[in-house]
């Protein structure tokens with residue numbers, strides 16, 4: 001029997017972390033995880049809008065406008081099949097959720113509130129419902145990172161939302177109670193651990209839009225690195241939807257890593273610049289990132305950072321600097337000890353990562369990982385986790401090595 005690929009451990013200054021329990025290969029799927037909580041990323045007002053209500057309220061798969069409409073006779077929420085509706089009535093769409101959605105929809109249509117606050121309200125409804133339908137899974141949610149925040153603005157959203165829910169849709173009696181402190185803690189769990197399940201990619205949209213948010217209890221143990229060695233794939237519109245566990249995510253290795261190496265994801269697209277990455281990690285996740293990439297970019301001047309035009313991946317004037325990295329054998333660079341990548345490339349050690357593992361389709365910024373060995377018929381095929389494009393690694397590498405003249 002194959003030994004487990006990854007396990008949870010404590011790392012000083014980083015909390016719980018995922019590490020490789022054996023050497024891992026690029027393309028290996030190291031985790032499949034199902035959500036404990038899922039909630040819509042749409043504002044409440046859009047629930048009434050037929051053009052926006054194109055997803056199953058339980059499994060979030062797209063429902064075509066023409067298809068037989070299975071909907072809740074009380075609140076109008078749509079479902080992809082009768083089976084999904086019946087599952088939902090005992091899990092995600094209990095009578096309390098149904099009433100809470102109606103009342104919150106009415107409240108938010110009469111009182112304009114920012115989208116963030118509306119989404120936090122949706123999350124709280126799903127979380128308190130979980131406490132009611134599955135106390136064990138609720139305890140799992142509570143075991144994730146996130147405690148009562150110290151920032152007053154976070155506290156004020158908790159106070160507002162707690163009193164709103166208390167007054168218009170108080171939950172049924174719960175084993176762990178219903179208190180402002182619990183509401184505050186739940187919002188912190190959501191902020192630190194939620195994954196966005198995205199709309200299909202479109203080159204025309206600069207911002208990717210999120211269809212639903214989910215909290216994945218095991219995937220929540222991955223820490224962040226600005227040059228990740230693994231990335232997340234999801235297939236929300238897969239045929240068969242709920243029965244195919246379409247809201248599961250998989251974590252796939254981007255390249256080989258040795259045993260005991262920490263496995264990290266990037267919490268946002270890898271093309272973000274240093275200052276923005278630092279801000280998001282500090283403000284949203286509460287830590288200062290000192291990964292290898294940040295250590296290097298902390299010393300870049302603004303003009304150097306601007307020289308990295310991720311639209312074209314690398315500006316022409318940067319080509320000279322980066323060719324030394326690209327001339328190295330890719331396997332030597334990305335396998336084994338990360339310090340190999342740094343060798344002799346103090347200015348831009350991650351050029352190779354950008355050129356090999358970042359999707360170059362317009363407005364994509366996805367990460368490329370090899371196809372899993374179980375489905376790869378030919379070695380070296382890389383799949384983008386955002387747009388789904390598959391490329392041959394040789395093609396990616398030869399594009400990366402091409403001079404502007406030869407391109």
Ligand SMILES: C[S@@+](CC[C@H](N)C(=O)[O-])C[C@H]1O[C@@H](n2cnc3c(N)ncnc32)[C@H](O)[C@@H]1O
Pocket residue numbers: 013014015016017144145192193220221222223224225284285286287288289290
């Ligand atoms: C999704 S959780 C990751 C698992 C978490 N370490 C735990 O103990 O459950 C996100 C939190 O982990 C911590 N974290 C993630 N990446 C980190 C990093 N590169 N350095 C330090 N802390 C990090 C931060 O506290 C962040 O808010």
